[in-house]
Amino acid sequence: MNFDDTPQEAAFRETARRWIEANAPRELHAELSKSSLGRIRLANHDIVDVGKAWQKKKFEGNWACLHWPREYGGRGATPIEKVIWQQEEGVYGKLTQPFQIGEGMCGPTVMAFGSEEAKRRYLPKLASGEEIWCQLFSEPSAGSDVAGLRTRAEKKGDNWVVNGQKIWTSGAHYSDYGLLIARTDPNVPKHKGLTMFFLDMKSPGVEVRPIKQANGMQEFNEVYFTDVVIPDSQRLGAVGDGWNVSLTTLMNERMSIGARLATGVPEMFELCSNLMLEDGPAIDDPAVRSKLASWAAKSSGLKYTSYRTISALSKGERPGPENSIGKLVSGMMLQDIATYAMDLQGAAGVLTGNDEETAQGQFQQMLLSSPSMRIAGGTDEILRNIIAERVLGLPGDIRVDKDVPYNKIPTKGR
Amino acid sequence: MNFDDTPQEAEFRATARAWISANAPKQYEEELRKSSLGRTVLKNADILQVAKAWQKKKADAGWACLHWPKEYGGRGASPIERVIWQQEEGPYGQLSRMFIIGHGMCGPTMMAFAREEHKRRYLPPLASGENVWCQLFSEPAGGSDVAGLRTRAEKDGDDWVINGQKIWTSGAHYSDYGILLTRTDPTVPKHKGLTMFFLDMKSPGVEVRPIKQASGASDFNEVYFTNVRIPDHQRLGEVGDGWNVSLTTLMNERSAIGAAVSTGFPELFEYCSSLILDDGPAIEDRAVRSKLANWAVKASGLKYTSMRAISALSKGERPGPENSIGKLVAGSMIQDVATYALDLQGAAGVVSGENAELAGRFQAMLLRAPGTRVEGGTDEIMRNIIAERVLGLPGDIRVDKDVPFNKIPTKGRN
Amino acid sequence: MNFDFSDDQKQLRDQARKFLAEKCPPKAVRVVLDGKTPYDKELWKGLAEMGFLGVAIPEEFGGAGAGHLELCVIAEEMGRANAPVPFSSTVYLAAEALLIAGSDAQKKKWLPAIASGEAIGTLALFEGKGNPSPKNVKLTAANGVLNGVKKPVADGAIADFAVVAARTGSSGRDSDISLFLVELRAGGVEVKSLTNLDPTRGQAEIAFKDCKAEPLGAAGEGWSILTQVLDRAAVLCAFEQVGGADRALEMGRDYALDRIAFGRPIGSFQAVKHMLADMYVSATLARSNSYYGAWALSTNAAELPEAAAAARISATQAFQHCAKNNIQVHGGMGFTWEFDCHIYYRRANAMALGLGSLSYWEDQLIDRMRKKNAA
Ligand SMILES: Cc1cc2nc3c(=O)[nH]c(=O)nc-3n(C[C@H](O)[C@H](O)[C@H](O)COP(=O)(O)OP(=O)(O)OC[C@H]3O[C@@H](n4cnc5c(N)ncnc54)[C@H](O)[C@@H]3O)c2cc1C
Ligand SMILES: Cc1cc2nc3c(=O)[nH]c(=O)nc-3n(C[C@H](O)[C@H](O)[C@H](O)COP(=O)(O)OP(=O)(O)OC[C@H]3O[C@@H](n4cnc5c(N)ncnc54)[C@H](O)[C@@H]3O)c2cc1C
Ligand SMILES: Cc1cc2nc3c(=O)[nH]c(=O)nc-3n(C[C@H](O)[C@H](O)[C@H](O)COP(=O)(O)OP(=O)(O)OC[C@H]3O[C@@H](n4cnc5c(N)ncnc54)[C@H](O)[C@@H]3O)c2cc1C
8 A cells, every 4th residue: 555656657747747738728827726527618719729739749748548558649657647747737638539439339349349450450459539539328228228229330342331329429520430329130139230440530521410408518429320431441349249348338428438537526615715704705604515425535535546446556456447447436426516616696696607606707717617527428216226236246137138138129109 | 374372272272281281190200201212121110001191091081092983992183173182282292102003103094904893893992992902014015015925815604714923013022903804815816815804812823923123122012823714704805805905005094104203303402402512512513503493494394294284184185195294304414314323422432331421312213213214115115206196297017917816926024 | 083185175276286287297307407598488477378387375465375285286287397487486485585674565466477477586595505593694784885706696597576585794694685676677786697507497696796785674683583494495395305205106106117128117127116115104294294284284283393394304305315316217318318217316406405405404403303302
């Protein structure tokens, strides 16, 4: 048990710090510090543009996708080095938002299942931010129940022809490639007839329609496929093995979402440290302290849980489902924190402009965005099922749909 | 919408008040006032004897089981008169605890299903406390799943012969009679093969063994039946209709328990009003106030919910499953309240018993509270009932419903 | 005792529900949500014609003279429908302040105009962050002239007049505060709309510069009048919140019955069932507390301050809880602009702050219980 850097780690940290100091876009520092969940908006820049520029710079300095092998655009770094990098990158890490799905989910899936040629062609550009990737899993009738998806892929010669619809695809509107799971055989039980592909989002027949979110922003999309042709060489894994392939992605999704999870605690602590209530500083008020203390304990619990995972990783063990607790805990916590921050602001808490009284509307945006944390990448309820079943070994739900041919399962809904 | 007494109600209240002040056992008032969930003890008297004496006195003057018809030992009073009585009876109401099961559940079941002669014979001494009754439903393998019970009743001439075991039977050790749910046909689906009886607890073959509770006290028992004979005229309802009969009991159980639920709030408010913390009176501490306020509105919410139910009752409507919320809310609340009271006591909070703060009132509450969340339907079963019977959501998927009882897989306590 | 609304009142509720279902469907709410108009003028007119705006205003001032119980019934329906009109500012705050403290002339001038839908009123109390407190009132009044800035003022941009809390003394006591009535279309008033969480109900900043105002109630009585107004509004808002909570619960329930995942309705999973059961529990507790508040309000009982605070806390929590978990039950759909879940989520969180925060009311409740116990 040792929390301090080893001499090698300290040297690595020093190198990283110096490089960041010399290269980071400092003009954005203040704005990035003020941004939190749902509120990475830069006054004079497009987040995708500045994000791409920073990513490119990192790539050139060998600081992108650190833990990936060098031949695919990474640095071949250890898990601990990656954490050190993230600590040092600090607020500039927020610029990586558009790349997280690609780096965290699509990349690892291509790495595990793509041909050598595909890996060399696509991964370095993914790492450098030149090409952005999205994840095309969810459908109107298949969210939690991903394996219930309906998008069809049919073999025609050396190609597959795809028809159907995906939904909630984050970043599809600015993505170059996508990881797509489709049904290739509807006559077998639902988990068995799936196959994974990747495709060029500019292929003919792909249509992206943005969806306006509850928080007013437009970050996710519907994606329609009409006779979209995908060469068989872009298949990932065996035909019919898509469910297994997707579990790799989803396991990695949990890991990558888990790693840079927003909890709202640092923002809240800062607010309470500055805010004056009627009887004095908020931070001196026993009611405020009691809440802050419980949140602080949760957030440090999460942090050290992720350190434990990293320690396990660096001994060569795989990230397990224990990681599910990160999003489960922080999703609800963010929502509670935002609500309480507004409560402390009193009547003015309702305002969402750039007001000084409301800390620039930071918590108001957090409140409006936080419901998505409890849904995206596995709802709270699904995560609890995962913990109960895969960590604690409890039996699964009684299933009415598991061994039934897919086209015999009752459907209804959207 | 009117909270005030009508002239008739005011007159009833005055009569009740006058009678109570002339007849109540005032020497115990102080001790009864200080008792709360998990701790009703009298230092120098046997509580059972004191309670029986008070109940008898009430019965003689027509104040027992107020809402029952006169011919069965009641007063034929309205639901509102009953509430007025309970308000006036105040701390002496604590003395009715051991009769709750008999008055709240067994009596109403007898009233609905027993023959006229039995009603006249058994109900008046039940009302007057001369006879105490218990409820023999739960079994090691049938708790939430009451319909999974195994105690067998077999017809032998005009009698039934009972063999099996009940568990968690509150008050069996001082009860004279019990209502008993048994399996009379194991070859039909589980809800269909049940039959209800009542029996004399002194019948040969009945053996009562007290169980020590988590709180250290022994209020409930295991009851063993070995070739116990019950005459057929003590059957309640049809053979095979025991599930329906038991629902009557359980519905009444909810309203009986619902009306009498303790939340722990008055005790905590009183405690905080006098407690001095390091920085001054507890009640002036904002953290304490915030907690108190949250519990206060739950306690008042429950109180007014039951008032609404009583208003409905007095218009001739039946108590609905909405009443399930009482126990559900109060059960976890009293547990939280007790935990917080100990927290306020600091390290001294771990001391329990007579030497502890307030003679261990909150310690006793903490230890008894888990029972509230289990008895008469666990929190989870209550949520199911609300979801299914109030909100109309679908029932759980059942693996045992249409299967003959003797074909259902079993495992667990034996 | 009879702890329920009367048959007539229930009939009024049915009438209001039907009216709002017809005149205020989600489509109408969205017109305001999308910023196409600051409030639904047609609906406002309709509410006046139905007699809902003046339901608690005495007949001699142009109202229906029914009473506060009837107003509670209507408030609940306004909350269910998330009605995008300045109902709470005008009816719970401005009209109640006039009823409590207005001179005969003031009542004659404004109450009939409120009842007929011609005048929109509001209360200008807050000055930036913080809760109701005499200390937080900095705007000054001297010789009937106001100077200072109020923010946020609910419906301030569309209001014709405002009841303004002003500082008229500096003794550090409640009696430093007096109330004034200001016509907002007159000189010396500058109004600016502010963006806020709930676009279906506007917020504004109002600057008063040497603005002429007439006193409302006696000088130095401002804070005690305000306290009464806020208590009344707390009960009335609680009914709106209960209506909103119930609607959110219903939306969640309906969706859980309809949506199929894993070959079965999601409402058959205990995680979803129990979430909905818990929503039902909090909505029920809030409803019961609000009924008690309604009784106290309608009889002006000594219990009102305590009952109002309890109703306020309970209803605020229930609405926030139901609105938030309604989104959760809806999954991804719940996070779209297109589904109505976020409308209730926004309203729930905005209403939680409007009369002062939850923490403020928690503090008030315990204070009031303590005072009662001491008495
Ligand atoms: C902001 C955001 C970004 C997203 N980005 C992407 C993306 O880039 N790519 C992509 O493919 N998807 C994306 N998603 C989709 C996301 O993964 C799904 O929304 C999520 O899996 C839930 O599916 P659903 O919306 O169909 O809800 P449903 O599955 O219909 O769930 C509705 C409710 O039922 C509950 N429920 C369902 N099944 C069970 C069960 N078995 N037991 C208990 N409760 C259950 C859920 O917990 C939820 O409360 C995104 C979603 C959001 C909100
Ligand atoms: C103080 C006390 C007094 C009692 N007095 C009496 C009495 O006088 N007479 C009498 O007959 N009984 C009595 N009981 C028994 C009581 O009714 C049962 O304990 C209760 O019904 C739960 O049954 P169980 O103990 O078998 O637990 P189980 O049914 O085994 O439950 C164990 C856990 O599983 C959960 N669970 C079970 N089924 C489901 C489901 N379908 N969905 C979700 N969760 C589920 C439960 O909620 C619980 O958390 C008493 C119990 C207590 C604690
Ligand atoms: C109105 C009502 C109130 C209840 N209140 C409580 C309570 O307060 N506390 C508690 O612990 N439990 C209560 N229960 C029982 C509680 O629902 C069960 O403990 C739990 O849900 C699991 O029960 P189950 O599987 O045995 O039966 P359930 O699934 O609840 O219901 C039994 C099913 O069997 C069928 N059925 C009903 N009667 C008969 C019959 N005579 N013959 C054949 N089939 C029949 C019906 O189709 C019914 O849907 C109540 C049940 C009902 C119906």
